[in-house]
Amino acid sequence: LDQMSAMWTAKVLGLAVVALPLGVELLLLLLRRLRPARTLNEVLFFPSELACVEHIFTSLSSCLCPLPHSVETSLSRLLRRVLSAASSLDLCVFAFSNMNLSRAVLALHARGVVVRILSDRDYVAITGSQIGVLRRAGICVRCDATSVHMHHKFALVDGRRLITGSLNWTLTAVQSNTENVVVTEEPDLVRPFAEEFHRLWERNDPARCLRRRK
Amino acid sequence: LDQMSAMWTAKVLGLAVVALPLGVELLLLLLRRLRPARTLNEVLFFPSELACVEHIFTSLSSCLCPLPHSVETSLSRLLRRVLSAASSLDLCVFAFSNMNLSRAVLALHARGVVVRILSDRDYVAITGSQIGVLRRAGICVRCDATSVHMHHKFALVDGRRLITGSLNWTLTAVQSNTENVVVTEEPDLVRPFAEEFHRLWERNDPARCLRRRK
Numbered sequence: 001l002d003q004m005s006a007m008w009t010a011k012v013l014g015l016a017v018v019a020l021p022l023g024v025e026l027l028l029l030l031l032r033r034l035r036p037a038r039t040l041n042e043v044l045f046f047p048s049e050l051a052c053v054e055h056i057f058t059s060l061s062s063c064l065c066p067l068p069h070s071v072e073t074s075l076s077r078l079l080r081r082v083l084s085a086a087s088s089l090d091l092c093v094f095a096f097s098n099m100n101l102s103r104a105v106l107a108l109h110a111r112g113v114v115v116r117i118l119s120d121r122d123y124v125a126i127t128g129s130q131i132g133v134l135r136r137a138g139i140c141v142r143c144d145a146t147s148v149h150m151h152h153k154f155a156l157v158d159g160r161r162l163i164t165g166s167l168n169w170t171l172t173a174v175q176s177n178t179e180n181v182v183v184t185e186e187p188d189l190v191r192p193f194a195e196e197f198h199r200l201w202e203r204n205d206p207a208r209c210l211r212r213r214k
Numbered sequence: 215l216d217q218m219s220a221m222w223t224a225k226v227l228g229l230a231v232v233a234l235p236l237g238v239e240l241l242l243l244l245l246r247r248l249r250p251a252r253t254l255n256e257v258l259f260f261p262s263e264l265a266c267v268e269h270i271f272t273s274l275s276s277c278l279c280p281l282p283h284s285v286e287t288s289l290s291r292l293l294r295r296v297l298s299a300a301s302s303l304d305l306c307v308f309a310f311s312n313m314n315l316s317r318a319v320l321a322l323h324a325r326g327v328v329v330r331i332l333s334d335r336d337y338v339a340i341t342g343s344q345i346g347v348l349r350r351a352g353i354c355v356r357c358d359a360t361s362v363h364m365h366h367k368f369a370l371v372d373g374r375r376l377i378t379g380s381l382n383w384t385l386t387a388v389q390s391n392t393e394n395v396v397v398t399e400e401p402d403l404v405r406p407f408a409e410e411f412h413r414l415w416e417r418n419d420p421a422r423c424l425r426r427r428k
Contacts, residue, residue: 008222027241034245041402045410047361094380147261148390151380164394166308166365166380176362178414180378182396182403188255189396196259200392 039185046167046179048075053100056080057107074181075174079104081163081183082155085113090156090197092118094149095126095168102130102169109139117141118200120150128171142204150200154193162190253399260381260393262289267314270294271321288395289388293318295377295397296369299327304370304411306332308363309340309382316344316383323353331355332414334364342385356418364414368407376404 051071054063056079063069082089082104089108096102096119109115117134121143124131135141144150154164165181167173184190202208265285268277270293277283296303296318303322310316310333323329331348335357338345349355358364368378379395381387398404416422 004218005222008219012226030241031245031248041400043403043406043410045406144392147392148386149392151387151391151393153380154394164380164396165378166367172362173365177365178358178361178363179365180368180407180410182378184400184403186255186398186400189257189398192257192259193394196257196394 040161040183041186042077042183044074044077044165044181044183046074046173046181047175047177048078049073050175051076053079056083057103075100078163078181081157081161083107084161085157087158088114088116088156090116090118090159090194090201092150092152092154092197092200093169094120094151094153095123095170095173096130096134097126097128097170098174099130099171100174102133105134105139106137109134109137115139116197116201118150118152118197118204119143121145122149130169142201142206144200144204146203152196152200154197156190156194156197159194160190161185162193164193254375254397255400256291256397258288258291258379258395258397260288260387260395261389261391262292263287264389265290267293270297271317289314292377292395295371295375297321298375299371301372302328302330302370304330304332304373304408304415306364306366306368306411306414307383308334308365308367309337309384309387310344310348311340311342311384312388313344313385314388316347319348319353320351323348323351329353330411330415332364332366332411332418333357335359336363344383356415356420358414358418360417366410368411370404370408370411373408374404375399376407378407 049071050067051073052063052065052067052069053076054065055070056076079100082101085108089105091105096117105115117131117139119131119141123129124143131141153166153168154162156162162184163181165179167179167181173179263285264281265287266277266279266281266283267290268279269284270290293314296315299322303319305319310331319329331345331353333345333355337343338357345355367380367382368376370376376398377395379393381393381395387393
């Protein structure tokens, strides 16, 4: 009887020795899977270093310009973030005169991404503004005429990635000023900006403005 | 012998029946504890509604001004976020003329919070700028003279809460413009801004500028 009992105890102990490390391993695997994937949170500071960005637009670039090549800068990162749009770009920007950012938006439009631009009425017509160029390319642009300044500088990529900060999309902002841009996929930050874009887009619907005037 | 074996099987099964729900319960408890606490992520949009903010500064307020009272607005939320500083406020702002925000910063300084302000050289002396008032109160102010514009509009509260966006600390920005402010404690966003403040603060150390000129 004692021998039998000892055998069973050994069996149970043996099972425990195998089960324990297996169980711990399984638990750790489960924890790793359950921990939410790291949300994208990136900060870009400007002025951006001067460097050629040709390779961002054309994969087979052998640009001969005198600027440094193959250097990752704040501007090149920003351009990549904008160009990452697969379905939509909602842009809400006070001043837009930067040729590189304009080229990126035109490239998105050309490949079928739905682009909507909201800008400030007073700054649309300033020298070097790209708004006219973008409009002529067939991109839908609305100008805010209701507030003193539509001073936002944000973009929503595919409705789920937010680009926002102090940076206007101008050459001075990118090359000369001390500026910041936050890139985030944090839903608690993206959602309010998406709602704000929708609100401003509807508020500045030209059809609605015409109705109001009648 | 068979009876013995059956007894042991019953014991093991009984143990399993007790251990399984206990184990599951323990696992769930562990998972709840391991999930990180929700990080603060808030967005404020401007223009802010017009409302009295006197109650934010004086707890026993019986203000008789004609503005609506006891209304929570974007400005009142922003003021509360600024006033929540317990040890330090690092402010990096292009234009600062808003009297309410100036009052909040002065209140922090008066209660011993270490305030450091970095502003744009050209905008320090504009009409209504509060920078002079803050400096005269004994707050340490440095002006950026190295870039075309020190265009940031961010603040770090106690080194761990970031306030950033398109909003300059002016009356027009708060009351008339379409603007945004992001408030976040996301470490991946706070850290780069803290480093940027440190970099700009050191770069604009007047002692260093004097040494450079010699």
